[in-house]
Amino acid sequence: MTERILCRVLTGPTGSGKSEWAMKLAKEQDWDILCMDSMQIYRGMDIGTAKPTRSEQEQVPHYLLDLADPTEAFSVARYREIAEETILESHRRGRQVLFVGGTGLYLQAMMHPMIMGEVEADSRRREELLEQALTPEGRRALQERLRELDPVTAEKLPVQDVRRIIRAIEVSEKTGHPFSEQPERETQSPFAWRAVSLQMERKTLYERINRRVIRMMEQGLVREVAELLRSGVPETAQSMNGIGYRQIIPLLKGEIQEADAVTEIQLASRHYAKRQMTFLRREETIRYVEALQPDTEEELRKALGIET
Numbered sequence: 001m002t003e004r005i006l007c008r009v010l011t012g013p014t015g016s017g018k019s020e021w022a023m024k025l026a027k028e029q030d031w032d033i034l035c036m037d038s039m040q041i042y043r044g045m046d047i048g049t050a051k052p053t054r055s056e057q058e059q060v061p062h063y064l065l066d067l068a069d070p071t072e073a074f075s076v077a078r079y080r081e082i083a084e085e086t087i088l089e090s091h092r093r094g095r096q097v098l099f100v101g102g103t104g105l106y107l108q109a110m111m112h113p114m115i116m117g118e119v120e121a122d123s124r125r126r127e128e129l130l131e132q133a134l135t136p137e138g139r140r141a142l143q144e145r146l147r148e149l150d151p152v153t154a155e156k157l158p159v160q161d162v163r164r165i166i167r168a169i170e171v172s173e174k175t176g177h178p179f180s181e182q183p184e185r186e187t188q189s190p191f192a193w194r195a196v197s198l199q200m201e202r203k204t205l206y207e208r209i210n211r212r213v214i215r216m217m218e219q220g221l222v223r224e225v226a227e228l229l230r231s232g233v234p235e236t237a238q239s240m241n242g243i244g245y246r247q248i249i250p251l252l253k254g255e256i257q258e259a260d261a262v263t264e265i266q267l268a269s270r271h272y273a274k275r276q277m278t279f280l281r282r283e284e285t286i287r288y289v290e291a292l293q294p295d296t297e298e299e300l301r302k303a304l305g306i307e308t
């Protein structure tokens with residue numbers, strides 16, 4: 001078997017310091033950074049997504065940013081396709097890659113490409129299901145759809161286990177038989193994964209998140225959202241549902257005060273961080289490093305397999 005390409009991942013909840021550590025290590029090791037963030041893929045959405053600055057991108061090559069116009073829908077499947085091409089291109093140039101970001105569905109899709117039992121996946125249907133899984137309501141609807149098709153499997157899978165729920169729906173729909181009666185296996189991947197998550201005490205993380213939202217407002221988040229709307233991005237666009245964008249729209253309409261918008265963004269960001277931590281805990285191969293300890297750098301190097 002051909003030796004697989006090593007892909008390192010630095011993940012963790014929003015506000016945990018991923019980008020800062022990634023910049024330090026990637027610059028030192030001469031790695032390419034591949035961004036793993038479902039909002040940073042949109043052009044013109046920079047402040048609210050904490051996108052790497054122009055200066056940072058000049059210091060370290062960054063990829064998988066600005067892949068789509070904010071008016072476009074963008075699926076997990078499309079991200080995986082572009083990401084895999086990017087890994088291979090970096091490898092051809094003799095470069096190693098570090099994925100950085102906290103979008104769990106992207107990480108899951110990369111680390112666990114699936115074959116639906118012995119059933120070939122329908123790419124169009126897969127994209128529909130993945131897009132539906134982007135919202136809590138959509139994930140609940142997916143679980144209900146699976147319950148109709150295969151109550152046995154639906155009973156075993158929590159609503160957050162999107163990857164397996166989608167796989168079970170696809171197989172059940174395509175074969176006309178419940179997924180619970182069929183084999184399953186992961187497809188062979190040319191990539192090997194070494195994933196590390198930063199973690200910290202929750203109170204400290206939430207305080208960091210609150211401060212970051214205030215910085216975003218000071219940097220011009222309201223102006224950024226206003227310019228997007230003026231450019232023709234509809235309020236209903238998938239991109240405008242992102243945290244920090246959907247809360248600014250009522251502020252621009254005069255429906256709420258700025259202080260209320262800040263509070264809502266902070267609350268939504270804290271809830272998102274909690275969901276990220278829960279999601280990551282289900283991936284058993286992830287190594288964890290405390291983010292604010294004297295030995296954080298040493299532990300990160302060990303976990304990422306950086307030889308000293």
